[in-house]
Amino acid sequence: MMAAIACAEPYLSLHTTLRQSLADRLGPGIGIACTGVEGDPRRLYPEEFAAVSRAVPRRQREFAAGREAARQAMAQIGWAPVAIPSAPDRSPVWPKGLAGSITHSAGACVAVVCPQSLWQAVGIDLEEDQPMEPALWDTICTPEEAAFVNTQPAVLRGRWVTWLFSAKEAFYKWQYPQTRHTLEFQDVRVLLPHMGFPTNFRIVQARTGTTPGIRGECLARNGHLLTWVIGNV
Numbered sequence: 001m002m003a004a005i006a007c008a009e010p011y012l013s014l015h016t017t018l019r020q021s022l023a024d025r026l027g028p029g030i031g032i033a034c035t036g037v038e039g040d041p042r043r044l045y046p047e048e049f050a051a052v053s054r055a056v057p058r059r060q061r062e063f064a065a066g067r068e069a070a071r072q073a074m075a076q077i078g079w080a081p082v083a084i085p086s087a088p089d090r091s092p093v094w095p096k097g098l099a100g101s102i103t104h105s106a107g108a109c110v111a112v113v114c115p116q117s118l119w120q121a122v123g124i125d126l127e128e129d130q131p132m133e134p135a136l137w138d139t140i141c142t143p144e145e146a147a148f149v150n151t152q153p154a155v156l157r158g159r160w161v162t163w164l165f166s167a168k169e170a171f172y173k174w175q176y177p178q179t180r181h182t183l184e185f186q187d188v189r190v191l192l193p194h195m196g197f198p199t200n201f202r203i204v205q206a207r208t209g210t211t212p213g214i215r216g217e218c219l220a221r222n223g224h225l226l227t228w229v230i231g232n233v
């Protein structure tokens with residue numbers, strides 16, 4: 001029992017820290033829940049459970065944690081609990097008038113929701129703040145981003161790629177409900193900062209090249225990197 005408490009404690013503090021930091025940055029009117037990843041699949045609505053009925057138990061618990069977090073976040077902004085099924089492409093089907101996003105890491109799950117009268121869409125991504133494996137750098141970075149990463153101190157390069165990865169994942173989740181576009185990492189370009197790890201950034205779809213760039217934000221807390229994009233197309 002003691003061991004379980006000792007293991008859970010860093011995550012409890014992570015959940016509180018992430019929730020508070022996000023709330024400070026996003027402001028009022030937005031529901032935010034940060035929880036663990038051990039949800040209870042028995043609490044899923046039948047139409048939700050259908051998405052994970054054949055998944056391994058760990059994935060079922062992770063999926064259930066996301067739905068529970070989403071309903072906690074909805075309650076904060078006065079929305080009654082309803083089913084949030086998964087579309088065949090795995091994207092969550094939010095109730096009409098609500099935008100939302102779910103992300104999980106090994107120890108935390110984050111859900112953010114807001115009425116679409118405030119913002120049309122939100123995309124959020126949580127990663128462990130660890131260097132990205134070098135074999136993946138060229139997949140994730142455009143040539144311009146890779147050139148930038150190579151100007152950084154060697155010990156930081158892998159973390160820069162993790163940051164670019166997270167920014168692109170958050171952007172993908174933000175744009176998908178609005179456009180239904182599937183994108184590759186090379187389709188998306190992060191406008192790079194002049195110095196240091198940024199707290200906000202601009203990101204464009206390189207395929208069209210003409211978008212002015214939606215603003216994203218990020219924060220690094222307790223060994224995790226949380227990145228989000230919120231706004232209208």
Ligand SMILES: CC(C)(COP(=O)(O)OP(=O)(O)OC[C@H]1O[C@@H](n2cnc3c(N)ncnc32)[C@H](O)[C@@H]1OP(=O)(O)O)[C@@H](O)C(=O)NCCC(=O)NCCS
Binds near residue numbers: 063
């Ligand atoms: C959707 C995707 C970005 C999720 O990222 P991930 O690192 O696997 O996992 P996360 O925990 O951060 O997010 C998973 C959640 O994203 C949500 N999600 C899945 N597909 C989505 C989509 N198309 N649009 C918005 N949200 C989506 C789901 O809620 C999912 O959790 P759930 O299945 O438990 O409900 C990723 O799985 C994917 O499909 N990538 C392909 C596209 C891509 O990455 N292109 C390069 C970036 S531009």
